[in-house]
Amino acid sequence: MKTADQAPIAVLGAGVIGAAWAAFFALAGREVRVADPSPDAQQRLDDMLARARPAMQALGLLAEHPRLPRLCAGIEEAVAGVGAIQEALPEQLELKRRAYRAVEAAAPADALLMSSSSGLMPTLLQEGLAHPQRLLIAHPCNPAYLMPLVELVGGQATSADTMDRAEAFYRTLGKQTVRLQREATGHLVNRLQAALWREAVHLVAGGYATVADVDRAVTEGLGARWTVCGPHAIFHLSGGPRGMEAFLERLGPAVESWWADLGQPTLDADTRAKLIAQMQDAAAGRSTETMAQERDAHMLRVMRLLQGDSPSV
Amino acid sequence: MKTADQAPIAVLGAGVIGAAWAAFFALAGREVRVADPSPDAQQRLDDMLARARPAMQALGLLAEHPRLPRLCAGIEEAVAGVGAIQEALPEQLELKRRAYRAVEAAAPADALLMSSSSGLMPTLLQEGLAHPQRLLIAHPCNPAYLMPLVELVGGQATSADTMDRAEAFYRTLGKQTVRLQREATGHLVNRLQAALWREAVHLVAGGYATVADVDRAVTEGLGARWTVCGPHAIFHLSGGPRGMEAFLERLGPAVESWWADLGQPTLDADTRAKLIAQMQDAAAGRSTETMAQERDAHMLRVMRLLQGDSPSV
Structure with a gap:
């Protein structure tokens, strides 16, 4: 066989x-x-x-x-x-x-x-x-x-x-x-992606920032770090020599208060209209096909770079 | 002047x-x-x-x-x-x-x-x-x-x-x-980061996956995409030619059901112990100093690459 x-x-x-x-x-x-x-x-x-x-x-x-x-x-x-x-x-x-x-x-x-x-x-x-x-x-x-x-x-x-x-x-x-180790709807990747998008939708629905600026907070502020450090490792490293333990001691209560302040949006008609209109602004005339080609070409370059690196976690 | x-x-x-x-x-x-x-x-x-x-x-x-x-x-x-x-x-x-x-x-x-x-x-x-x-x-x-x-x-x-x-x-x-456009605790970046970490903590606290595997779901599954597409643009592009509008029509209800299933962990003693112990496993003997150096060297390479690209959104 x-x-x-x-x-x-x-x-x-x-x-x-x-x-x-x-x-x-x-x-x-x-x-x-x-x-x-x-x-x-x-x-x-x-x-x-x-x-x-x-x-x-x-x-x-x-x-x-x-x-x-x-x-x-x-x-x-x-x-x-x-x-x-x-x-x-x-x-x-x-x-x-x-x-x-x-x-x-x-x-x-x-x-x-x-x-x-x-x-x-x-x-x-x-x-x-x-x-x-x-x-x-x-x-x-x-x-x-x-x-x-x-x-x-x-x-x-x-x-x-x-x-x-x-x-x-x-x-x-x-x-x-x-x-x-246990079944979960959406496994890991889709759950984590849904959690990020929920807050992203809240920030737009609540009028805190535009779709374009929320997306740029991710692409220009967070994305690069997330190719090398997962969400746990980021806070481990910000804890200094004692890592996660020190981070939790020092900032655990603050984190819980941030969590309590996160949004719980619904995709009602008003929110949908905002997302659609502001996404159109963010696209700035590019078709989804053009944007997808840009994404794919860029992703390939990032994947090649990451292949040569050994991420931290 | x-x-x-x-x-x-x-x-x-x-x-x-x-x-x-x-x-x-x-x-x-x-x-x-x-x-x-x-x-x-x-x-x-x-x-x-x-x-x-x-x-x-x-x-x-x-x-x-x-x-x-x-x-x-x-x-x-x-x-x-x-x-x-x-x-x-x-x-x-x-x-x-x-x-x-x-x-x-x-x-x-x-x-x-x-x-x-x-x-x-x-x-x-x-x-x-x-x-x-x-x-x-x-x-x-x-x-x-x-x-x-x-x-x-x-x-x-x-x-x-x-x-x-x-x-x-x-x-x-x-x-x-x-x-x-409105003041928000944590502005955009820290709120989005907190939203992602909340679900990451839930997945560990609930025994769905280890700290190492949750972090790798981000570094190997999501990070590269998030350097070019923000959370809104990702779903806009998955909607096809009609973009966000088609995505919301087709998958809006599904997204709301994913959101309802996301976790709301607290940083209680049991969760803290899991995070600390599993983060230690994920670090595999590396000090936070060593990991931070790896992160910085890698980040620099990613930033150089991104400088040459024009992200999609």
């Missing part, structure tokens, strides 16, 4: 997330089989490959012999003989469950089954499976071919061996992994 | 913030006078200059003729004839008010008076001043010689002309400025 490192990889779904996974695995030199019934699946795979190839080349992630993902007639064909299955179907529980039944019918029993779900819990996804111990959530950051982080979340039935194998699988491919 | 662009600058207080301001202004080529009664003020200025010089050189901010800040006998001597006063005294209201009385007695009436305060509101600082219209808060990111962002916050008595002059003052020196 092939090990997970050599065996083909199946990707279920060729939407934005699935196509990015397929491009990543294939350009990293792995044999990839894709299942997606939609008529434009091949086109979407081709478009994603064209976008991913220069990015992976710039990051040194392009294999000497990159491959093309192969679109299969169905899930059964895609998963036969694979070592790992990356599921990236729409966030509909019944749709995913139907797909898992096809996986169980055709895939090797020990193939890893990894869902890219950002919104569903792994324990829920495991219900009714014959081999629930090999299922976990492996949630990428977007785009999966560029961003190194994968969040791993096991459900109640996931085995420790599965978690270890999944971690090894992604790390062999150059990914960074974090593990959740 | 000299314009604010040519006139000397006074810095009140040579603590961490004040010394960084003094080093920044002086190495940018401006005449700087510092008032600080503590016996080690000169040493702290010298240490800060030694740290700031290579950073500013690397960023191309070092003047052709950098200067040395001059330590004065008192506030009156420091502020005589200046165009701008950067106050960076400890966060004690009465201490700052005493200093402002000395400023009013000796400084030109039209000199800008900028407090670096992170915790006090400008309207409160204006009480009892003869010229409250020229006072505002200009809050730097740390360290002020490296980080481009300055948050400008006027109080009820601050004139529009003062805000415009302050903005021009910092921009001439190569800084980026954002303006608050």
